[in-house]
Every structure is written in C-alpha cells, then in structure tokens.
Amino acid sequence: MTTFHSTRSTTDSLTAKQAIRKGIADDGGLFVSDSLGETRVDLANIAAKSYQEIALDVLGALLPDYTADELKACIAEAYGDQWADPEITPLKPLxxxxxLELFNGPTSAFKDVALQILPRFMARATPxxxxxxxxxxxxxxxxxxxGKAALAGFADAPGTGITVFYPEGKVSEVQELQMTTQTGSNVKVAAxxxxxxDAxxxxxxIFGDRELADRLAADSHVVLSSANSINVGRLVPQVVYYFSAYAQLLRQQVxxxxDEVEFVVPTGNFGDVLAGYYAKLLGLPVKHLVVASxxxxxxxxxxxxxxxxxxxPFFQTIxxxxxxxxxxxxxxxLYYFSEGDTRLIAMLMNDLKNYGCYEIPEDLLAKIRRVFGCGWADEDQVRGAIADCWRENRYVIDPHTACGYFVMRxxxxxxxxxxxxxxxxxxYKFPRVVNEALGFDATGTDFACMDALAEATGTKAPAALRGLETADLxxxxxxxIDGMESFVADAAAAL
Structure with a gap:
C-alpha cells in the first residue's frame, strides 16, 4: 500500500486521501511517497489516448487508494465543458x-489543471x-x-470553505478582479x-498552529487544508500534462x-517543474527540465x-x-535526490527558516544538475521575448511564458x-504588459488593452476575463500579515 509521510520525518503514514485532506504535515514538511516510480505508466498506446484516459493512468499510479471509478468521476467532472479546447492542454508548433498551452481552463491559467480536480479529490476523502x-x-x-483557480474550483463545493490571501498591489489588475469578484457563499478573499x-x-x-486548529475544530467543526502546490493533490494532476504533451508529439509524428524530450518551464514555486520530474520517475523519457526564472x-x-x-532584494516584476x-x-x-534523507531535509529547512539560506552537498547538486537546467530573464528580455515570439511565430505569449521563451532561445x-x-x-491576463511589448495601445483600462490586443492580433479574449469589467466587487x-489568523478564524466561524 502506498503511504505518504513528511519530507522532514517518517513518523506519518497516511493514505493519499488522508495526505490530500491534511495538505501539509504537522512538522511543516510536505507529503511524499517512497513508492513514487515503482509503478510506471505504459507508453505503448498513449498516442491513441485522450487527455482523460491519460489522466486515469497517471493518477492511478500516483494515488492508488482512489478507486478507478472514483478517479474516472473526478476526471470527468474536472476536464469537461469548462475547457476551451478538447485536448485540455493542446500542443502547438512554435x-x-x-x-504546451496550459491556460484553456476557466481561469485562463495552468493552475486550473489541478484546481478543477482537487475539490473532487477532497470530496472523496471524507475521514x-x-x-x-x-x-x-x-x-x-x-x-x-x-487564488482565482482555487476559488473557481471550491466555490460552493459541499463541506468546504476557501480563504485566499494575495499581496496588495503585486498582482495584475485582471488577476485582482478575478479574485475580488468571485461568487460563492463559502469564499473569502483579502489583500x-x-x-x-510573507503571505x-x-x-x-497558521497550518502549524495547534492551538488555532483545536479552536477551529471545537468552535466551528473546521479543519484547515491547502490548495497551494504544497498539497500533493495539487501537484500530481500537473504530472498528466507532461504525458499528454508526449502523446501529442507521437500523434504529430515528431x-x-x-525518444527523449526537453521541457522548459517558467516557475517560481517549483511545483510546475517538479511535476515533470515525477513524470520522469513514472517512465516518461524526459531528457532535461529547464527552470526559467x-x-x-x-x-x-x-x-x-x-x-x-x-x-x-525582492523585485516586483511584470x-x-x-x-x-x-x-x-x-x-x-531535495527529498528525492537525497534518497529520502529526512534528517538532511529537516536541517536545510531549519537553516532556511532561521538564517534565510542553506547549502546542499556538492554530490547532491551534481545529481540535480544532470536533470535540471536553468536560466532567467530580466524585464527588458521578457518584453523582447514577447515581441520576438509574435514577430517570428505570430503567437502571443504572456510575460511568464516569455521568461521560458527567452531561456529556451x-x-x-x-x-x-x-x-x-x-x-x-x-x-489576456496581462494585456497592458503584452501591448507595451508589442507596440500596441496600452492606454486606458486593462479591458481597453484586451480589446486593443484582440484587434491587433486577431485573437480573442476569454469571455470570463473580458466579463470582469462589469462584475460586482x-x-x-x-x-x-499578523491579522491573517483572525481573518481565517472569522471565515471558519461563518462557514
């Protein structure tokens, strides 16, 4: 039986359902399974399979205590008509x-891939x-x-509430409106x-506050869990699209x-690229994973x-x-590359908490660098990448994808x-930045910028984004920051 425990100790022994419901380990570590990679995904007929069929194979290998019927139901609910493309994550030549377009879901960001299915996992993980x-x-x-992808996934989901915090003034106008206009009786949002x-x-x-946990359980019958990629249920659905990309390359006879493939991944929190490493451990022929910052x-x-x-220094960027x-x-x-050395991980994370830094052994770094490459782009290079990609390919990319495009080139x-x-x-989540990079009209509101971008490129803004202009705040x-705990307690009491 596959079990999950913390990256920092082996005292826990949870099922996948328990780990997903709990979110983060009591010692602050993240849940991992030592049986990752023991079950491989068969590539023999993958080219003939739909995204949903590939998802069943991959999630079945990663979350074995969900039955096939449970997974099929989760997948059917998560990857249906709410997606703008039947491929879910279509692969296009550039x-x-x-x-690999990961933004065809209801909130126009890659987080939808996981956050459309995580509430379904949770619903089937009742203790x-x-x-x-x-x-x-x-x-x-x-x-x-x-934030928005989680709000969209959990809004009015039975037996759940959701509270989202975002940094004031440090998200785009469209991103902020997506959150502050969210409907649902069980949602709370604060800057x-x-x-x-910091957030x-x-x-x-807050997750580590046992006194708060006891109070929430006693007063409101509420337990806390996470929709960030610290939750293993947020991470594993992202493994699927690496296999989907491979299937589409096979179908296109590339x-x-x-045959091996390289993936270039714009990432800050490392979850998106870690999913590619999980795919490699499940048998996908991944040559390199390149981290673009x-x-x-x-x-x-x-x-x-x-x-x-x-x-x-912390930079607020485009x-x-x-x-x-x-x-x-x-x-x-680090847990997997150190072959499960929980003492090392606990020490490194303790150094990070107390001193803001840590250093890994040289042999560990050498192993990591055989799989992971890296690069980064400054603001001017990001703008230049958006312009180059449009000029050379007639394809419009957002500023995060542009970091990856610059590094790839x-x-x-x-x-x-x-x-x-x-x-x-x-x-269209960042229309002002994109228009500035492409030399289009970037005056007026973000919605005016969306219209200018659509007219200049012959593309169309997703209806859910364009409709934010008239949505109720x-x-x-x-x-x-020190008011977050009481905000959570108030939100729990209102559930």
Missing part, C-alpha cells in the same frame, strides 16, 4: 519548437468515522493565479500588506516511443551554485506570479530532441 459535521477550510496564499513570501510563510505558520532568480542561483539564499523567493516544492525535489538546440515550452497563462479587505 517555430522549430513546441508550446471515515470522523466528525460527521467536519468541514474543510481551504487556506491559500497566491502570487496571482492559484495583505507584504509580498507573496505564504504566514499561511504555513517522435517515436522512447524572472528577475527574482533565486532558483537559478541555487541550481548553479547549490546555495539557496532568500536574503536578497511576471508577478513568479515573484517568489521561497520555492516550497524544492523541498520535495538561449539554449543550444539539439535537432534530435524536441523542446516543449510550457505556457502558463493567457496573455465582493471583497475589499486589506489586512496586515
């Missing part, structure tokens, strides 16, 4: 390379013999995209004074079964030197969802190894 009145409060900090790392660290502290290039420095140091200095999912990667191309760039968000709270 010059000699390929782009046996527990409190019959127990409700789950999803608690999430967002750098821009997770916090600080950056994403994320506070959320982790590769033969067994923005000016907050803490991951680049780590992958180059083995030293992780968050004691550095790719706000990647403005992160503490990459939570790096902890899972710096890499030496191997004609025998296809390169797939993961496109993480619709350009529901949330306007701005709170201090």
């Amino acid at each position: 010059g000699d390379d390929f782009v 046996a013999g527990g409190d019959p009145d127990e409700k789950i409060m999803i608690l999430t900090a967002t750098s821009g995209d997770t 916090v004074r600080g950056n994403f790392d 994320q660290s506070a959320v982790k502290r 590769i033969n079964t067994g 923005d000016k907050n290039n803490v991951l680049f420095d780590f992958l180059r030197t083995g030293s992780y140091n968050r004691n550095r 790719s706000p969802s990647m403005d992160i200095l503490v990459s939570s999912n790096l902890e899972r990667m 710096q890499m030496p191309a191997d004609p025998l190894t296809p390169r797939v760039l993961l496109s993480t968000a619709s350009p 529901r949330f306007g709270d701005v709170i201090a």
Whole structure:
C-alpha cells in the first residue's frame, strides 16, 4: 500500500486521501511517497489516448487508494465543458519548437489543471468515522493565479470553505478582479500588506498552529487544508500534462516511443517543474527540465551554485506570479535526490527558516544538475521575448511564458530532441504588459488593452476575463500579515 509521510520525518503514514485532506504535515514538511516510480505508466498506446484516459493512468499510479471509478468521476467532472479546447492542454508548433498551452481552463491559467480536480479529490476523502459535521477550510496564499483557480474550483463545493490571501498591489489588475469578484457563499478573499513570501510563510505558520486548529475544530467543526502546490493533490494532476504533451508529439509524428524530450518551464514555486520530474520517475523519457526564472532568480542561483539564499532584494516584476523567493516544492525535489534523507531535509529547512539560506552537498547538486537546467530573464528580455515570439511565430505569449521563451532561445538546440515550452497563462491576463511589448495601445483600462490586443492580433479574449469589467466587487479587505489568523478564524466561524 502506498503511504505518504513528511519530507522532514517518517513518523506519518497516511493514505493519499488522508495526505490530500491534511495538505501539509504537522512538522511543516510536505507529503511524499517512497513508492513514487515503482509503478510506471505504459507508453505503448498513449498516442491513441485522450487527455482523460491519460489522466486515469497517471493518477492511478500516483494515488492508488482512489478507486478507478472514483478517479474516472473526478476526471470527468474536472476536464469537461469548462475547457476551451478538447485536448485540455493542446500542443502547438512554435517555430522549430513546441508550446504546451496550459491556460484553456476557466481561469485562463495552468493552475486550473489541478484546481478543477482537487475539490473532487477532497470530496472523496471524507475521514471515515470522523466528525460527521467536519468541514474543510481551504487556506491559500497566491502570487496571482492559484487564488482565482482555487476559488473557481471550491466555490460552493459541499463541506468546504476557501480563504485566499494575495499581496496588495503585486498582482495584475485582471488577476485582482478575478479574485475580488468571485461568487460563492463559502469564499473569502483579502489583500495583505507584504509580498507573496510573507503571505505564504504566514499561511504555513497558521497550518502549524495547534492551538488555532483545536479552536477551529471545537468552535466551528473546521479543519484547515491547502490548495497551494504544497498539497500533493495539487501537484500530481500537473504530472498528466507532461504525458499528454508526449502523446501529442507521437500523434504529430515528431517522435517515436522512447525518444527523449526537453521541457522548459517558467516557475517560481517549483511545483510546475517538479511535476515533470515525477513524470520522469513514472517512465516518461524526459531528457532535461529547464527552470526559467524572472528577475527574482533565486532558483537559478541555487541550481548553479547549490546555495539557496532568500536574503536578497525582492523585485516586483511584470511576471508577478513568479515573484517568489521561497520555492516550497524544492523541498520535495531535495527529498528525492537525497534518497529520502529526512534528517538532511529537516536541517536545510531549519537553516532556511532561521538564517534565510542553506547549502546542499556538492554530490547532491551534481545529481540535480544532470536533470535540471536553468536560466532567467530580466524585464527588458521578457518584453523582447514577447515581441520576438509574435514577430517570428505570430503567437502571443504572456510575460511568464516569455521568461521560458527567452531561456529556451538561449539554449543550444539539439535537432534530435524536441523542446516543449510550457505556457502558463493567457496573455489576456496581462494585456497592458503584452501591448507595451508589442507596440500596441496600452492606454486606458486593462479591458481597453484586451480589446486593443484582440484587434491587433486577431485573437480573442476569454469571455470570463473580458466579463470582469462589469462584475460586482465582493471583497475589499486589506489586512496586515499578523491579522491573517483572525481573518481565517472569522471565515471558519461563518462557514
């Protein structure tokens, strides 16, 4: 039986359902399974399979205590008519390379892939013999995209509530409106004074507050869980689209079964690229995973030197969802590359908490660098990448995808190894930045910018984004970091 325990100790022994429901381990670590990779995904007939069929194979390998019928129901509900493309994550040519569009879901960001299915996982993870009145409060900090995707997934989901915190003034106008106009009787949203790392660290502290947990359970019958990629149920659905990309390359006769592929992944919190490593462990022929960062290039420095140091200037950039200095999912990667050395992981994370930095052994870094490459783009390079991609391919990319596009173009191309760039968000979430980069009209509101972008490129803004202009504002709270705990308690009491 596959069980899950913390990256920092082996005292837990939870099922997948229990780990997903709990979200984060009591010691602050992330849930991992030592049987990852024991079950491989058969590639023999993958080219003939739909996204939903591939999802069943991959999720069945990763979450074995969900029955096939349970997974089929979750998949059918998560990957249906709410997607703008029947492929769910379509692969398209981009010059000699390929782009994997992860933004065709209801909130126009890659987070939809996981956050449309996570509430379905949760609904089937009710604790046996527990409190019959127990409700789950999803608690999430967002750098821009997770918040809306989580709100859309959990709004009015039975037995759940959701509270989302985002950094005040550090998300795009469209991203903020997506959250502050969210409908649903079980949702709460607040801006916090600080950056994403401040909010994320506070959320982790709240999860570790046993006194608060006891109070919420006694007063409101509420337990806390996470929709961030610290939750294993958020991470594993992202593994599916790596296999889907491979299936589409096979269908397009770009590769033969067994050929290797490189993936270039814009990421700040490391979950999106870690999913690619999980895919590799499940048998996908992944040659390299290339981490693309923005000016907050803490991951680049780590992958180059083995030293992780968050004691550095924080830059607010035009790719706000990647403005992160503490990459939570790096902890899972370190666990697997250190062959499950929980004492080492606990020590490293303790150093990060107390000193803001840690250094890994040289032999560990050498192993990591055989799989993971890295690069980064500054603001001017991001703008230039958006312009270059449009000029050369007549394809519009958002500023996060542009970090990846810039890094990919710096890499030496191997004609025998296809390169797939993961496109993480619709350009219409960042229309002002995109228009500025392309020389289109960037005056007026973000909605005027959307219209100008559509007219100039012959593309169309997703209806859910364009409709935000007339949506009713529901949330306007701005709170201090130290006010987050009481905000959560009030939200739980209202459930």
